[in-house]
Amino acid sequence: MSFLNLEHLEKSFGANHVVKDFSLAVEKGEFISLLGPSGCGKTTVLRMVAGFEQPDSGRIVIDDRDVTALRPNQRRIGMVFQAYALFPNLTVADNVAFGLRIAGMNRADRGRRVAEMLELIGLPSMGGRYPYQLSGGQQQRVALARAIAPRPQVLLLDEPLSALDAKIRVSLRTEIRNIQRELGITTIFVTHDQEEALSISDRVVVMNQGVADQIGTPHEIYNRPATRFAANFVGTLNVIDAEVVEPSQGRVRFAGAEGVLGRALPAGRVTLAARPEQIHLGQGAGIDFDARVTAVDFLGSVIRLRSEAAGVPFVLDTFNSSQRPPPAVGETVRLTVAPQDLLVVGE
Known part of the structure; x- marks a missing residue:
């Protein structure tokens, strides 16, 4: 059985059927991108995995454990948001340490783990700064360090690069992928940017109106699109x-x-x-x-x-x-x- 299994997920908001019979099996350490236009259901799938939304039906299984009914803090999941969501009144070090403190880690161990995370994201000397003193790219690195500091089983990234300029986006997506590979964290990345999805993913899920139109490697998705939607959405097509x-x-x-x-x-x-x-x-x-x-x-x-x-x-x-x-x-x-x-x- 795969490490993360999403089984026949369904989700509606009123009359709006947002996610329709969505299934996905993710291997341990795999990097999966959910790719599609606004309103296709990709963020709703991510929020169901995180526990912020409950599916109307279906199951979410992580490491052979059914987590469908568990609260977000019971799932051992790290999440990085589009808008950073850093605490403005806390220093960089305290932001990174937040999840560790909630988990009850002692001060000395927290300090060592924070130093390790700041070194990993390339900001070893900025622990004493506040978020407003950092660039957008640096803030997103801190958000990533905060998410992975508690050693989550699954890392969820909800369009984390969309607020950054083009050059920073390219460099930071490479850094995210390198860190993910180094740590071996099973990761789901949500984006509407086809270049991002194709460049850093092991597999891509092309979503259309709540349905997984096609699931495959970047090479398969680009060169052998299964539907007209997938063909037109990913790359330019004659x-x-x-x-x-x-x-x-x-x-x-x-x-x-x-x-x-x-x-x-x-x-x-x-x-x-x-x-x-x-x-x-x-x-x-x-x-x-x-x-x-x-x-x-x-x-x-x-x-x-x-x-x-x-x-x-x-x-x-x-x-x-x-x-x-x-x-x-x-x-x-x-x-x-x-x-x-x-x-x-x-x-």
Whole structure:
């Protein structure tokens, strides 16, 4: 049995059915991200695990112990909030020591554990400061240290980086992941930011309207999305309405071109999808077609081309080259996509 098991959780607020038959098995030491838009139910799932909300039905089991009916302080869970939630009248050291003091740890042991935590988060000399004297990133580090100081079984992170600027977010998410790996804490991380989820997770749960649309590794979620929602929410996607010319061979027609996918397809029309990096400039060993460039976005190492072929919009990414300028807006270019890179996307 997995270390943390969420079994058929349901939660409604009045007539609003927020979480629907949600199940998830998490291994010990695993880092799981719940990813989805606002209102999809991800924070409600986190709050049920923490004990701040009671599920209408279903079970929460941690280390073979059913904790569904237990209070938050009985679950051995650490939680980090979006808004830091530090005590403004306490020093950094006292904030980190708060849970330890509540648990009855003696002063000497508390002091050693606080020093250990401040060293871990890279703030060993700031124990005497108050939260208002710290930057946002430093405050969130202190909130993390406070959460993990009592050695929780499970660490819950509720969009902890959303209040920080972009550069700090990138560095701090890496630090959080490194600390989590070092301590081996089973962790659930809630975010609406796909880059965050893909970059630091062992597995990602894509949530949509209270349902787990897809659960998989970042590689699986990005490259093999199971539903149209997952495909569109995670990364940029070219969605192509194609006609099936020969169902048994998977021959399709789109954008004035034909190609064989090499797998059987239903008769009629299908929705195909490809990531921007899977469409290439120039004629190649795949399905190729002409497109007119409608926009060129220079993103540094990557150039994003927007184009149109037979009324179908296509976005493609290509590496910047100092020796080869990108096509100009209005120019006609040849594009190629490999059949194996075209996904047939369901609803």
